[in-house]
Amino acid sequence: MDRRTFLASAAGVALSGLAAPAIAQSKTKIRVGYLHTLAVDGQIWTGVDRGLFAKHGLELELRQFNTGLEIFQALIGGSLDVLSTGAVLSNFPARGQGKVFLVNNIEVATAQLWVHRDMGINSFADLKGKRIATAVGTTAHVFLDRALRANKIDPKEVEILNQSMPAAVTSFISGAVPAVALWVPFNVTVRDKVKDAVKLTDASAFYPQAAIIGGWAAANDYYDANKETLTNLIKGWGEANDYIVANSEDALEAIQKNHYSQTPLSDIKEQFKAQKMFSSKDWVRMYADGSVTKWLQQSTDFFMGAANIKEFTPADKYFDPSLYLKAIG
Secondary structure, eight states: OHHHHHHHHHHHHHHHHHHHHHTTOOOEEEEEEEESOOOOOOOHHHHTTTTTTHTEEEEEEEEESSSHHHHHHHHHHHHHHHEEESSGGTTTTGTOOOOOEEEEEOOTTTTTEEGGGGGGSSSGGGGTTTTEEOOSSSHHHHHHHHHHHHHTGGGGGGGEEEEEHHHHHHHHTTTTTSSEEEEHHHHHHHHOOOOOOOEEEGGGTTTTTSSSSEEEEEEHHHHHHHHHHHHHHHHHHHHHHHHHHHHHHHHHOOOOOOHHHHHHHHHHHHHHTBBBOOOOHHHHHHHHHHHHHHHHHHHHHHHHTTTOOOOOOOOHHOOOOOOHHHHTT
């Protein structure tokens, strides 16, 4: 081999060596549905902005929805791989539609019951026979049922007006209904628009005996075939979650600036206080000791009872903690 041929051959080997890292760095795309509320997308935006999902080889293709019901419909229809949502997480997987593998937080005070004092509502007893607006089948509905029963009111003793949450809040503001069960940040609108409005209670009254869990589910087929990808998603989520927990001031400022520019930072901070976040290591204990499974089951029991479904998949079957414990534990 002459010198020119040797150099050309050596250059080719060098270039082929350089190409390998580029292939290794290619990202796995994952279609993600989410709700645009801090309790659901806080870790998502932090992970995307700080490159934490990319660090673990993922590119999230994000698609926003208005309700958890809509997201699950998209997941079941095949247009999503995974989703992040609120209490609806305990509904469809119990029907065999989706596998839960990750939880975001406990929505301690995100669900709230507001009433019109000038319409004679000062206590739970005053709600008997009255209309309460809410979005049926959502976090707010689960909370409302629990709050009524805890205060010795049979849900059948009130009239539930099923509306989208914006419509339910509008009904309350206009005085069409004396009460509304909502989730943050709709409380800000009620507080600002109705001077006599009173928050009767919120979900924190029932924690830790009961808790409303929000989190992630994967389509059944996707879950079975992509456990390594889901493990990497959990790793990226864990780093984003821990950054928020350890640096909440900086994290919330960044989220507000980049993704909630129309929402005052003070409101973002209020939303943050309404949820209970834990470090990824603290979640390990709650996954392992069955706490998460118990909380999911409580919401599942409500959803299945409301739908009069007798045979359903229990939380210890539709929730798989093993991927999280492998990735974080």
